[in-house]
Amino acid sequence: MSFEFFIGRRYLKARKKHAFISLITFLSTAGVALGVMVMIVVIAVMSGAESELRARMLGVSAHIIIMRHSASFQNYEQALNHIKKTPGVTAATPYIYAQAMLRTSSGISGAVLRGVDPETAGRVIKTLDAETLKQLSQNTFDSKNMPAIILGKELAANLKVKKDDLIFLTVPKAGSDSKNRIPGMKRFKVAGIYQSGLYEYDKSLAYISLEKAQEIIGVPDTISGIEVNVKDIYKAGDIADTIVSDLGFSYLAQDWMQMNKNIFSALKLQKTVMFIILVLIILVAAFNIASALIMMVMEKTRDIAILKAMGATNQSIRKIFVYKGMVIGSIGTFLGMFSGFILCFILKKYKFIKLPPDVYFFPTLPISLEITDIVIIAASTMLICFVSTLYPSHKAARLNPVDALRYG
Incomplete structure (x- = not known):
């Protein structure tokens, strides 16, 4: 043990006449611990919110969407087979979108109709179970020759329907001929009700089979695009570029980060701003x-003079007080991290803080501790303590x- 560290450790144990300095040291340690604890909990909640939102969005939508520049996407089987063979792609399925009107005896509501392939959609859309999708493939859902439809939880609540109830679907037909664009009405039977956890999706999205959607809209062998899932979601952009490059200039692609850029950019900015605000607690x-160190220097003026007279260098004197400050910062950082971990564990396990589901994407506070965030918090705290x-x-x-011995 160096004599600088030995003396710095002794200065931490203030005597009774230096009790005020000891109190400031205690408050400094408690302030660092409080700042680190709050920062860990807040950043963990924001990281959890980002992870939860990403998981829910990717449960409803695909990692990549492939479309054509032209209005119609016909003869898509060749492109679909080529996409499935692309390295990194785990699943691909065609889909078609259309605006629709849903009506029951209890209410009426607009909806986004999504026609999907029951055989392959389950590998991309994680919110739909295999059994419900299997019912979509049966265009004759029962003896009354009614096809199946799947509704979101909020949409079903607005229409006041439950599973096996009847519903009327109205979709404008495609085409340039105005006579052929007269919307037709078709009866469906509710095969299932899904819940994605995203209020906007659950109140507006309805699923039917791709074949039935093409028949109702009047566009046989035509789709809106192809949804693709990949093995590594963070490489979706590179895989999308590869697919478009292979298919040709008439195709375009969007990955999940581009489709949700505004939301995730806002979350990232909010996380950064909260980090900066919470750093102010540590600055205090x-x-x-x-x-505390300045007061200690004033109290130990004679001791410093004696050490210098005995041959201690300026660097050694500087190390004594740097060691003391860093010990305070280290203890505060450790206590803060420990308290933060305990509080995050309690929030994650017991989930006693409830959130309104129609406002937030999750019912309770999501917690996600990431190693990168913890390292950044600990490093920034120690850096601030070192600068102080x-x-x-x-x-x-x-x-x-000489002056210290004479006037100290």
Whole structure:
């Protein structure tokens, strides 16, 4: 053990006449611990919100969507087979979108109709179970020759329907001929009700089979696009570029990050702003550390002079007070991280904080501790504590031993 660290450790144990300095040291440690604890909990909640939102969005939509520049996407089988063979692709399925009107005896509501292939959609759309999708493939759902439809939970609640109830679907027909665009009405039977956890999706999205959607809209062998899932979601952009490059210039692709860019950019900005705001708590504690060290320098003027007279260098004197400040910062950081981990564990296990589902995407506070965030919080805290020791240690090192012994 170096004599600088030995003396710095002794200075931490203030005597009774230095009790005020000891109190400031305690408050400094508590301030660092509080700042680190709050920062870990808040950043964990925001990281959990981002992860939860990403998981829910990717449960409803695909990682990549392939479309054509032209209005119609016909003869898509060749493109679909080529996409499935692309490295990194795990599943691909065709889909068709259309605006629709749903009506029951209890209500009426607009909806986004989504025609999907029951055989392959389950590999891309995680919110739909295999049994319900299997019912979509049976265009004759029962003896009354009614096809099946799947509704979101909120949409079903607005229409006041449940499973096996009847529903009327109205979709405008495609085409340039105005006579052929007269919307037709078709009866469906509710085969299932899904819940994605995203309110906007659950209140507006309805699923039917791709074949039945093409028949109702009047566009046989035509789709809106192809949905693709990949093995690594963070490489979706590169895989999308590869697919478009292979298929040709008439195709275009969007990955999940492009489709939800505004939402995730806002979450990232909010996380950064909260980090900066919470750093201010640690800065307050850092000022307390600097104050405690400055008062310690004033109290230990004679000791510093004696050490210098005995041959201690300016660097050694500087190390004594830097060690003391860093010990305060280290203890505060450790206590804060420990308290933060405990609080995150309690919030994650017991989930006693409830959130309104129609406002937020999740019913309780989501918690996700990421190693990168923890390292950044610990490193930034220690850096702030180190900077707070520079001025007091510099002042101590510049003391003139003759003047300190004469006037100390």
